[in-house]
Structures are given as structure tokens and as C-alpha cells.
Ligand SMILES: [Zn+2]
């Protein structure tokens with residue numbers, strides 16, 4: 254009799270869970286842009302996924318297979334970052350594959366944690382395991398260094414050494430490892446609505462954002478949304494992405510296209526998107542000083558002539574744009590176009606929040622821009 258009761262309760266719980274999950278799956282909506290939502294013509298835009306592992310270290314697919322999935326996900330480029338100081342096999346896998354620009358760097362193991370090196374020429378000697386030495390070496394080879402998942406262990410271990418080019422604000426792999434209880438109930442959704450599952454793995458990157466704001470007071474540092482995929486490439490290639498507004502279309506010549514992407518990343522001329530929540534294309538943030546127009550990532554001298562910060566978030570979704578100045582929100586707007594006369598020097602950046610029903614937590618920036626720096630000296 255007792256046993257029967259036990260099975261009955263178990264069955265009832267399974268039914269309740271099934272209904273609950275089914276409800277969330279049916280309710281889930283991925284917001285797409287209408288075909289007519291075209292880009293400002295003078296300004297093409299490409300998107301790609303940064304920080305991917307392949308079979309050349311601890312990933313599960315070959316570069317060509319990942320490129321095929323990236324092409325399906327409508328990505329223009331991917332950046333492979335296999336482990337190694339550097340990983341020579343990974344570096345050699347660059348090229349056009351399946352119509353996708355495949356770039357490759359390495360994820361270095363150094364004394365302070367993991368450091369991603371990109372855009373560098375082949376080193377003649379291995380890269381140091383000391384973070385500062387490895388960064389100088391990468392810079393001397395024409396490359397740049399990004400601090401990977403800075404809070405994956407416990408606390409900040411990178412000091413205030415300022416020669417890094419960027420840091421990761423969201424890292425897919427770290428999100429999955431931390432607070433697994435937030436996504437475990439949604440695990441079966443991975444098979445039917447992978448975007449729903451992935452959005453549930455996101456936690457507000459508050460620690461990373463506040464550290465980023467503080468470090469930007471010392472030296473420009475650019476922020477990255479990073480996939481860090483080792484498996485599940487299909488869904489993860491539509492999870493988080495980097496969008497680069499270009500000045501001219503992406504070249505079909507590999508070396509030139511590679512330079513176009515790396516130049517933009519090195520200058521912080523890109524924005525980050527939680528791709529799984531809604532399609533984003535055409536977001537722009539720039540500083541206007543007279544006729545002069547400066548892109549994200551730029552540093553401008555703040556003098557007597559006024560600087561206008563302009564934001565275009567041309568999306569047909571409910572959204573809220575935040576302008577952040579030295580870590581403080583100075584403006585919130587639901588409009589598609591925002592003009593802000595900057596009366597103070599400092600570091601300005603933009604976060605756009607999606608206000609449509611979404612399983613993504615409220616405090617996760619759907620779009621995260623890179624900063625514009627207004628300096629006095
Ligand atoms: Zn890592």
C-alpha cells in the first residue's frame with residue numbers, strides 16, 4: 254500500500270514537472286528582426302563567436318566541423334582558442350572554411366589564470382607562463398591578450414597590470430559550472446529549445462562589470478562575451494556573439510579579412526550580444542564632436558567644444574538602453590535613438606536590456622557596447 258502511494262506521488266510530481274516544462278517551452282519566443290530591418294548602407298556589419306575549443310585541445314569537433322555549424326548559425330567568423338602556449342595546431346587551422354572566416358589564437362595557461370592571445374605572428378620560442386611576460390611577447394608579435402573568465406575560480410588574480418587588451422565579461426563555460434541549480438530543471442529543453450536552456454544558464458555578470466569599470470579608469474580595456482564551447486557547438490554558436498561594424502565590407506582575401514577583424518577587436522570597435530535572446534543588427538554607439546565621428550573603443554580629448562554621445566538601438570522590441578558613466582547609470586531610455594551631451598570627462602559605455610518576455614534574467618545586458626573614453630589630458 255505504502256509502495257503504491259510512493260509511486261503515485263512520484264508520477265504526480267513527474268506530471269507537474271512535465272506540464273511546467275512544457276509551458277515554458279511553448280511560451281518561449283526568440284525575437285527576430287524583420288527582413289526589412291537593413292543596416293545603414295555606409296556601414297556593413299559582421300558577427301562571430303569568440304573563444305572556441307576544438308579537437309586540437311579539449312574540444313569535441315574539428316575546426317572544419319565547427320565552421321560548418323557556424324555557417325548554419327549565420328556567423329561570419331569564429332575565433333578558435335585551443336589550449337597551449339601557444340597551440341601550434343590551432344594556429345595552423347586558420348583560413349576560409351565553409352564560407353566562414355576561421356581565425357585562431359591560443360588560450361595560454363599562465364600564473365594568474367587563463368589568458369587568450371589573438372592576432373599574433375608565430376613565436377619562435379614558447380610563450381611564457383608568466384602573465385606579464387606572455388602579454389609583452391604577444392604584443393611584440395603584433396597580437397593582443399584578453400583575460401579569460403577572470404572569476405571562474407574565486408577572486409580577481411590579475412592585479413592592475415594594464416597591458417591587457419580586454420577581459421571577458423560573460424563566459425559560457427563558467428556560467429554553466431556556476432549555479433547549476435538555475436538551469437538543471439531546464440535541461441530537457443536543450444533538445445527542443447536549446448536557446449531557452451542557454452538563456453537560463455546566464456547570471457548577471459555584476460562582478461566582471463564592476464571590475465571592468467574600475468580598470469577602465471586606469472587604461473582602456475575592452476569587454477568580450479565569450480562562448481568557451483567545448484561541446485554542444487550547434488546551440489553554443491547561437492548563444493553569445495561579437496558584432497563588428499566595418500568601414501568597408503569584409504574582404505574575401507584571408508589575410509585582409511583577418512586584419513579587418515583583429516584591428517576592430519584591438520580597438521574595441523565592437524559590441525557584444527546575447528544572440529540566443531533576440532537578433533541584433535545595426536546597434537551603434539559613437540561620439541560626435543563637430544563633424545568628427547568616433548567609434549566605440551576610441552579615446553577623445555574632452556575640451557571646451559561639446560561632445561555628443563549618440564546611441565542607435567534600431568530594434569522593434571521592447572528594450573531599455575542604459576548609458577553608464579564611470580560605472581554609474583546616467584541615462585535610461587526606451588527610445589531607439591538617444592543623444593546625450595557629455596558634460597563630464599570619463600568612461601562611457603552602453604547596455605541594452607530586452608524588456609520582452611524572456612527566460613534571460615533581468616540584469617543581463619542583451620547588448621553590451623565597448624566604452625568611449627573622454628579624457629582631459
Ligand atoms: Zn579557460
Ligand SMILES: [Zn+2]
Pocket residue numbers: 304306360481
Ligand atoms: Zn577556454
